Amino acid sequence: MARLSMVEAINAALREKMAADDRVVILGEDVGVDGGVFRATVGLLDQFGPWRVIDTPLAENCIVGSAVGMAISGLRPVAEIQFEGFMFKGFDHIYSHASRMLRRSQGVYNVPLVVRAPYGAGVRALEHHSDAPEALFCHVPGLKVVIPSTPYDAKGLLISSIEDPDPVIFLEPKRLYRLFKEEVPDGEYRVPLGEARIVREGNDLSIITYGGMVSVCERAAQHLSEEGVDVEIVDLRTVWPFDAEAITSSVSKTGRATIVHEAPRSFGVGAEIAATIAERCLLSLLAPIKRVTGYDVIPPLAKLEEYNYPTADRVIRAVHETMQF
Amino acid sequence: MDVNKMKEMIGFMDPEGRVDEEVFKGIPEELIHRMYRLMIFTRLCNNKALSLQRQGRVGTLASVRGQEAANVGVGLAMEPGDWFLPSFREYGAQFARGVKAIDLFTYWSGDERGIKPPENSRVLPICITVGSHLCHAVGIAMQARIRDEKIAVLSSSGDGSTSQGDFHEALNFAAVYKLPVVFAIQNNGWAISVPFGKQTATETISQKAAAYDIDGARVDGNDVFAVYLTVKRLLDAARNDHRPALIELVTYRMDDHTTADDASRYRKREEVEAWIEKDPIDRLRKFLSRKYGWDEKKEEELQAALTQEVEETVAAFEAESPPEPTDIFNYMYSEEPWHIREQRDEVKRTVGESSR
Numbered sequence A: 001m002a003r004l005s006m007v008e009a010i011n012a013a014l015r016e017k018m019a020a021d022d023r024v025v026i027l028g029e030d031v032g033v034d035g036g037v038f039r040a041t042v043g044l045l046d047q048f049g050p051w052r053v054i055d056t057p058l059a060e061n062c063i064v065g066s067a068v069g070m071a072i073s074g075l076r077p078v079a080e081i082q083f084e085g086f087m088f089k090g091f092d093h094i095y096s097h098a099s100r101m102l103r104r105s106q107g108v109y110n111v112p113l114v115v116r117a118p119y120g121a122g123v124r125a126l127e128h129h130s131d132a133p134e135a136l137f138c139h140v141p142g143l144k145v146v147i148p149s150t151p152y153d154a155k156g157l158l159i160s161s162i163e164d165p166d167p168v169i170f171l172e173p174k175r176l177y178r179l180f181k182e183e184v185p186d187g188e189y190r191v192p193l194g195e196a197r198i199v200r201e202g203n204d205l206s207i208i209t210y211g212g213m214v215s216v217c218e219r220a221a222q223h224l225s226e227e228g229v230d231v232e233i234v235d236l237r238t239v240w241p242f243d244a245e246a247i248t249s250s251v252s253k254t255g256r257a258t259i260v261h262e263a264p265r266s267f268g269v270g271a272e273i274a275a276t277i278a279e280r281c282l283l284s285l286l287a288p289i290k291r292v293t294g295y296d297v298i299p300p301l302a303k304l305e306e307y308n309y310p311t312a313d314r315v316i317r318a319v320h321e322t323m324q325f
Numbered sequence B: 001m002d003v004n005k006m007k008e009m010i011g012f013m014d015p016e017g018r019v020d021e022e023v024f025k026g027i028p029e030e031l032i033h034r035m036y037r038l039m040i041f042t043r044l045c046n047n048k049a050l051s052l053q054r055q056g057r058v059g060t061l062a063s064v065r066g067q068e069a070a071n072v073g074v075g076l077a078m079e080p081g082d083w084f085l086p087s088f089r090e091y092g093a094q095f096a097r098g099v100k101a102i103d104l105f106t107y108w109s110g111d112e113r114g115i116k117p118p119e120n121s122r123v124l125p126i127c128i129t130v131g132s133h134l135c136h137a138v139g140i141a142m143q144a145r146i147r148d149e150k151i152a153v154l155s156s157s158g159d160g161s162t163s164q165g166d167f168h169e170a171l172n173f174a175a176v177y178k179l180p181v182v183f184a185i186q187n188n189g190w191a192i193s194v195p196f197g198k199q200t201a202t203e204t205i206s207q208k209a210a211a212y213d214i215d216g217a218r219v220d221g222n223d224v225f226a227v228y229l230t231v232k233r234l235l236d237a238a239r240n241d242h243r244p245a246l247i248e249l250v251t252y253r254m255d256d257h258t259t260a261d262d263a264s265r266y267r268k269r270e271e272v273e274a275w276i277e278k279d280p281i282d283r284l285r286k287f288l289s290r291k292y293g294w295d296e297k298k299e300e301e302l303q304a305a306l307t308q309e310v311e312e313t314v315a316a317f318e319a320e321s322p323p324e325p326t327d328i329f330n331y332m333y334s335e336e337p338w339h340i341r342e343q344r345d346e347v348k349r350t351v352g353e354s355s356r
């Protein structure tokens, strides 16, 4: 047991899986000698050598494409894309190949591939370094999409993702990389894909969220509890296929739902969550569902970032409106 | 790296079927008969599929007529342990690697069960998105280096694929990591309506190898011996010495791009006719009669036997039971998640299983 930040927990997951399974290889830009621009892969080159921790030429398309080939032929590649804004150069291989090869080979070739990328806003970054594109990946049949919110979950989810027989998009909220540390067990443990976590129990309203928004919602819930509003927080962890059971049982209990994500609102993950609630437990709703999300805009640069990135204040306001309905 | 050498056309057999005896010694007679048989079988299957398409019994397909030597030469040059990544106009090479003709008919008829590669064949499903599989070939070749496996990987794609970023990234990766991979390019002169001269400004495709510092070769793609021997040589170098290579097979697409295309809109009949004169099957037949006394009787017997085989294949294909509606959910994930299960149940409820 050690107190680790999220990026350290990710490093630990990679190190332990690589030690346990020599099919696991890492490839990406600056992942070797440099240890990754966020240091997620630091020390791994020394331990596992240049054929397991592969510094690649600067070409995301072929990073993902070659990782698909590795996965087809029996390896368990973990491809790192340096920032989520550059995933699109590799999107073709994710969309057209990684997600389809099992189907296109009628079960002969599965693709046990993990594509990792630092994700999301909140760190006053450059253009193309603050995006939240998870819905694009969720919309691709055949993919799984995972976004952790804590160091403990990051390690357990990454281990599960590497062991998964199918492609997983693993998005790491970069704001959380070093935001806090927590106790993370040594050795392998798994947080199963597809299982949400109840971050806090409550009876008045369910907040459904994931990733960088979980700590924002926790702050809001703390404040609301002081006002006497008892909020439950559901952290999806696996954004798709999400834990529909956890969502519906929470909303059936509380009768109110607020969905929080930093990604743009329209056609976002929140829309799918809202539809799921409407389909499964509409009659238990006491108020309309609200979404607190990034707006349908290009992620703004530092000076305006806070107006787009959902804050605890925005979450509190939405909860107030829902409670007063 | 001698770019001029990369541009030279390698050929061992002239259009009259005369061969360079020295080079040709490397090919046993039995293999030559196998090549001939496979080339004819490929054409017969292809032509049968075209006629079934006209009758509406199969859907759109891409004719390989004219490229049989480039196909079969590549297919037979690989070892069973080598990986093969074909594009969509590679039937001869697929047959050489154990893909069953019936599967192609099944696939062309719109039934995905036909795309399943034979188990343990190291053959991938055809790649429809032009050029993508060159990157996959790189990954498989990296896997071979990582696990120190003595195999080679071969991707095959058209002249059009050389304009894709995938092509350039794949060659670059292959060169940087010294990968056991051969990129075979079927230069059939056209990418739908775009002639080779508008696809690239370079005189040849093979010379592009120089930019990445890998081996490059240009071969008369209608000369099955030149294709076979050159691909084999490059595969050996890839397998044994980790030398990646680019090989251009100069050939011609004799038919429309696909059955949905009309090539008369963009190319002249004379051009097609000139290439029909260089038919790769005729060339090998001339060689066979020159060298092994192949005569009309033998030819008729072979044609009859292979036609029979194609007819039996088509009969078996037409006797296949249709796919189940719920098959659309198969193989979406290795383990079916709840949403796919729910949707499968919905189709079961609303459409039901077929009556059989």
Ligand SMILES: Cc1ncc(C[n+]2csc(CCOP(=O)(O)OP(=O)(O)O)c2C)c(N)n1
Binding pocket: B089, B128, B129, B130, B131, B157, B158, B159, B160, B161, B162, B186, B188, B190, B191, B192, B253, B257
């Ligand atoms: C990425 C991509 N873009 C466009 C197409 C549509 N398309 C199918 S085949 C083709 C031409 C391919 O030409 P070439 O690579 O020379 O192969 P050939 O058809 O001549 O065998 C095009 C444009 C495609 N399949 N994939």
Ligand SMILES: [Mg+2]
Binding pocket: B158, B159, B160, B186, B187, B188, B189, B190, B191, B192
């Ligand atoms: Mg072409």
